[in-house]
Each structure stands twice: as structure tokens, then as C-alpha cells.
Amino acid sequence: MIKLKLELKIENEKTNGGVLKIIMEVEKKRENRMAQVKVRVMLKPSLLDAQGRVVQDALHSLGYGEVGGVRIGKYLELEIEEGLENQDARIREMCDKLLANPVIENYTYELVSTTGGKV
Amino acid sequence: MTLTAAPPKEFKINSGAKAKCAVLQFPGSNCDQDALYVLRDVLGHTAEYVWHNTKDVRKYDLIVIPGGFSYGDYLRTGAVARFAPVMDAVRSHAQRGGLVVGICNGFQILCEAQLLPGALMRNTDLKFVCKYVHLRVENNATPFTEMYKAGQVLKIPLAHGEGRYVCDEETLLELNTKNRVLFRYTDAKGKISPGDNPNGSLDAIAGITNADGNVMGMMPHPERACEKMLGSADGRALFESAIRQGLERRG
Numbered sequence: 001m002i003k004l005k006l007e008l009k010i011e012n013e014k015t016n017g018g019v020l021k022i023i024m025e026v027e028k029k030r031e032n033r034m035a036q037v038k039v040r041v042m043l044k045p046s047l048l049d050a051q052g053r054v055v056q057d058a059l060h061s062l063g064y065g066e067v068g069g070v071r072i073g074k075y076l077e078l079e080i081e082e083g084l085e086n087q088d089a090r091i092r093e094m095c096d097k098l099l100a101n102p103v104i105e106n107y108t109y110e111l112v113s114t115t116g117g118k119v
Numbered sequence: 120m121t122l123t124a125a126p127p128k129e130f131k132i133n134s135g136a137k138a139k140c141a142v143l144q145f146p147g148s149n150c151d152q153d154a155l156y157v158l159r160d161v162l163g164h165t166a167e168y169v170w171h172n173t174k175d176v177r178k179y180d181l182i183v184i185p186g187g188f189s190y191g192d193y194l195r196t197g198a199v200a201r202f203a204p205v206m207d208a209v210r211s212h213a214q215r216g217g218l219v220v221g222i223c224n225g226f227q228i229l230c231e232a233q234l235l236p237g238a239l240m241r242n243t244d245l246k247f248v249c250k251y252v253h254l255r256v257e258n259n260a261t262p263f264t265e266m267y268k269a270g271q272v273l274k275i276p277l278a279h280g281e282g283r284y285v286c287d288e289e290t291l292l293e294l295n296t297k298n299r300v301l302f303r304y305t306d307a308k309g310k311i312s313p314g315d316n317p318n319g320s321l322d323a324i325a326g327i328t329n330a331d332g333n334v335m336g337m338m339p340h341p342e343r344a345c346e347k348m349l350g351s352a353d354g355r356a357l358f359e360s361a362i363r364q365g366l367e368r369r370g
Contacts, residue, residue: 043240047240047285048240048243048319050240050241050242050243050244050245050283050319051241051245054245098194098198098202099194101195101198101231101238103230103236103237103238103285103286103287104238104240104285
């Protein structure tokens, strides 16, 4: 949010030398720049990942014996308004409340500006 | 409240008072009709469907969260249902000491809502399992199990793809030492063996209760086992216990 304050002072005869003061406050909402949050949710390492184990077995049967472990997680992309206050705290809140279940999952996230660079 | 095992008691079941029961409905619930049928038609109490956006459940003696696939099981089972307005009302009901029974998806929702500890994950063998199992009553001194005998073996069907109960070691210790495990998967004689654990649940846990003993969740479906004609009536005493206790808690 950008705030502009303009003060105009007008002196003329009609106001008997007084000053007519006009104050204009202009609030201009900054153009919303969007960023992307890339969230990765993984099962905690101590928990059996039944799907991952099956995929590992399948890879072995295809001849990829070098695969020592497979874990399957979730990847989410969120489009968010960039530069809000408490941005990181709010992202963590979203993850803790809904996107991941802290009882069984860990998460990491990365905030990327739509122009490409890390925010 | 610490739950301790106690000998079975004698109960007067037909006191004449009718309990008011709520069966919650989320988009995707599919065992709601079975639950309502048992409470109203088999047991003769008052029961009604309560839609997920209801904000007040104070008039009910017992709340049943039925099975199904609420919100398509999107993200995680129960993860979206947990934020439905009715769940705030259920939380208040539980805080007042009201009774809550969560079956299958209802159990998953209660875990997501952190009204019960732990979580339910994909079955170890990744298969949707649908069959009769045997459950051993681990604690019959709870509002949900008092009409069972301690150690009684029940025949109850289950049907789920994500019923593997997990929790951290601290929680497991707490569940065990405070007798908060209500049912375990066993064989027909009440013996625990890996082959009789249908989903890979930790410690063969099939059902648990919260620390206050008034909220319970279980993966098997007692509402599908309330008439001999349908294969088993072993689930009936769970609802009879809860209704009796619910009436007593009316105050």
C-alpha cells in the first residue's frame, strides 16, 4: 500500500487573505505482484511409506537394483500475493493447519517470485 | 480421568427414555444411513441427520460421525471435513463432556481434528480391505464399551483403504498405560498375530478413546453388525452403551 498526501494552499480575495487548505490523501494499492509457493510434503522418515516400498520393489524388478529406497510425497504450488506482512508465518500456518498433518508429515517450502528469482 | 478395567455390570437397558442422536453428514459420507437405521429403527431412539454446516449440536445426547469419503478424501482422509462448521460444534460438545463416536472416516476426521491422537495411513499392503475381522475388547470401563465383557471377542466388518493407525511412541505409551485402547485386531480366539492385523495398525489398534474418555474412534463398522440376520450383532452393545451413558449425562 502506498499513501500519497497532497496539500494545496489557495490564497485569494474571497477568503479575505485566509488560506484555503485542501488536503488530498490518495491511497494507491500497490499492484499485486504474485509469487509462487512450492510446498513439498513428505511422510516422516520413521513411518512406513507403503507406496514408496511398492515402487522400490517395481524398480528392482525392472533391473534397477541400485535403488535403495523410495519415498513418495506431495508437491503443491500456491499462487499468493507477494509482500504481505507475516508472509512466512502465514505460509507456515497454512502448512501446519491444512496442507500437512504434523502427526505424520514434514514439509518444506520455497517462495519464488513470478519474475523467477527467490523472494 | 484414568480408565481402568472393571468387571461387567448389569444394566437396565429399557428405561423408557429416548436418546437424541445426531448422525453427521458431509459431502461424501456414505454410512450415515446405516448409522441412523441402527439408532432409530434397531434401538428405537431418536436420531437425525445433521448437515456439515450446522453450528449447534447442543440438543444431542450422542454424536456419531459415520464412515464414507468426506470431500472425496482429497489431500488426506478427513483433512477437509475437519474444518466444516459442525466440527467446531462437535469440539464444544466434547468439551462439555458429550459423547462422540467416530467410525471409519469418522475416526479419520477426529484424528485430523486432533480430538483423538495419532493418524490413519494407507494400509500396509495398499489394498482396500473389506471383510469381517475379530476385535478384542481391551477396556470395558468406558462409556462406549461398558456393555461388553473385558476381553470379549467381537465379529465386526471393516471396509477401508486407509486404516493403519500410527502415533508417536509417547502417545502409544500413554494409550497403553491409561487403557485408552478400546479394541485390538485379533483372531477368533482373541489372540494377536500379524496375520490378523488387516491394515498394519500399530500394536493392532482398531479403536481408541481420548484422555477424557468421551470421544472414541474405530476403523471397523459396528453399525453394520447390529442384527444377527445380517451376520453379526456384536456392534450393538457399543451403541447401547453410548446411548445409556448419553442419557445419563443429560444431567
